[in-house]
Amino acid sequence: MFAAAVSLLAGGLLGLSLAAPPGPMNAVIAEESVNSGVRAGLAAGLGAMFADVCFFVLALAGVTTVVQEVPTLRAVMVGAGGLLMCYFAYGAARSATAEFVADDVAARAADPVAGFRKAFVLALTNPFQVVWWLTVGVFLLEPGTVSVLGYSVTVASGVLTVVGFFAGVLLWVTAFPVGLRVARNRVSAIGPAVAYGSALLLAGFGVFFCYDAARSLLL
Template sequence: MSVTAVSLLAGGLFGLALAAPPGPMNAVIAEESVVRGWAAGAKAGLGAATADGVFFLLALVGVVGVVERYPALRGVMVGAGGVLMCYYAVGAARSLRSSFVDGDSASDASAGFRKAFVLALTNPYQVLFWLTVGVGLLEPGTVDVFAEAGVASLAGSVVVQTGSPALVVGFFGGIGLWIVGFPAALVAARQRVEALAPAVAGLSALVLAGFGVAFLLDAAGTLGGVVG
């Protein structure tokens, strides 16, 4: 397999692995999917992925690094993210009695996109990702997967080219696969379990509230250190 093909596949797997774990973004996608349908869930996922695209461009020109140099700016971002998550948690809690709907209105779907996009832009975890791992993805070079893992007998068999278009395309392709497949799986489940909507909405509210409180505490600590 060529280096380009390996890089494309590695990027896809990495993007999928990054998008799949539970967190505030998937909580929003889940809530939109089960309350408003697949289109709303996919558009919410697209909102989060669009924010990654923005961070990718900012990392490409070095702007994202400003957040690392100014703790007060990071604290404000984290605090804003915490407030938004708590606000969205209230909205999710209000959806507890909602059932599934047969149609998706354009306004609802657009609202999900905006919600996820704004939330992702204030998510310090995504900013920190692009400050660290993301920068490594953009720097030209190669990574010998098995050599790095200490498997000398297979060294050279799987080499990923960092900084290559194939790696970046694969990365965003993996994210795209998740934001399309995850809502589809949730909507498919609604055909079997009508009670899934309020259950997912409730879980989303808890996840968002938990992250929101954690972000607010983090922001208070950061800004308190700057002021002190």
Template sequence: MPSPLPSLAAGIVFGLALAAPPGPMNAVIAEESVNNGWFAGARTGLGAMTADAVFFVCSLLGVVTFVERFPTIRAAMVGVGGLLMLYFSYGAASEVTDGMESVPTDGAASRAATGFRKAFVLALTNPYQILFWLTIGVGLLEPGRLDVLSYTPYVGADLAGLLVVRTGSPALIVGFFLGIGLWITGFPAALRAAQRRVASFTPIVAGGSALVLAGFGVVFLVDAVRTLL
């Protein structure tokens, strides 16, 4: 019987490769981490990963395919996501311009829960995640082959062929979510470590997060309008 360890390791690499590149989810995780602490950042990442788990189940049930067949529904989801990103971008920018005085004081657990909800809702309206689970994600349990690193955002073409694995193993799915879990715990920890060393790190990260969220928010809204028209 083949060992599941290679598939598990490949899944971890796959999860890390998809979770690490810059994007709206990492922008929200970064903002929560520097403003509210490691726990808030990690729980925010858990919100995004929970959405991935929902998409995985929905893909198996055919729900994601249903959404893709109706452009109006997809456009509405993307439009809501764009509006939310612009709203969260405004909140992040306000914290920078107000000198971080607007950081909530209602307790760490409450702030972490807010971050979880933000990331979860944004992930559910993210067309990139919907497309991933519609095309690649649902095929992870079907027998075949997967060029893991070729799907890495931005640099996939340069990494194609470096790590090709067989799909159809539950260990690959387990490893995939483990990889995401490593990122959503390690990324906030790295940010907090840098924050302790650089006094101006918090406003820089918050400002960068605001710009990323605003950029993706505009892109999502344009995509939604074009689809509806």
């Protein structure tokens, strides 16, 4: 019983270690949450989570090792991710300049599919997520000792660890949009600030990844 609880907890912490740190995906979730409401933010989070499901299946099939063995493929993926981040940064900046009124929010919140699709496509080419699955993520496939937040934890059940992992991711992608929306409702200026911050974060990561891909392909 104790071993099962440890496996679930370790999986949950692994999920939070992927989902919670600041990065491109949280920038997209934040931008959707403050611009279009909790449903849109949650949809974006679920899009990123669904990409993790795809990565998990590919890891089970051994496909992810191809990325490690083919540097050119990795560079192309990084470059594609960088370009997408720049594109979404432009969209986030445009949204931030729009007027944040209740009618506008309600109209855009009615179609959360766009946020899901945007986050899913970006997550599939997000270098952070790809690298995470090539390193830490491989420990989800079998029992053993994993490193969680700098600590070594012995995991007894791979299945329970996977359940805990996706539970941790789901917890974050649910709580993060709700928290942002509550804060925005209390302080209206938070909305534009988060949207502009998301645009800057996406643009910064996008430029960096494009540069990294170009350097890898040209050297």
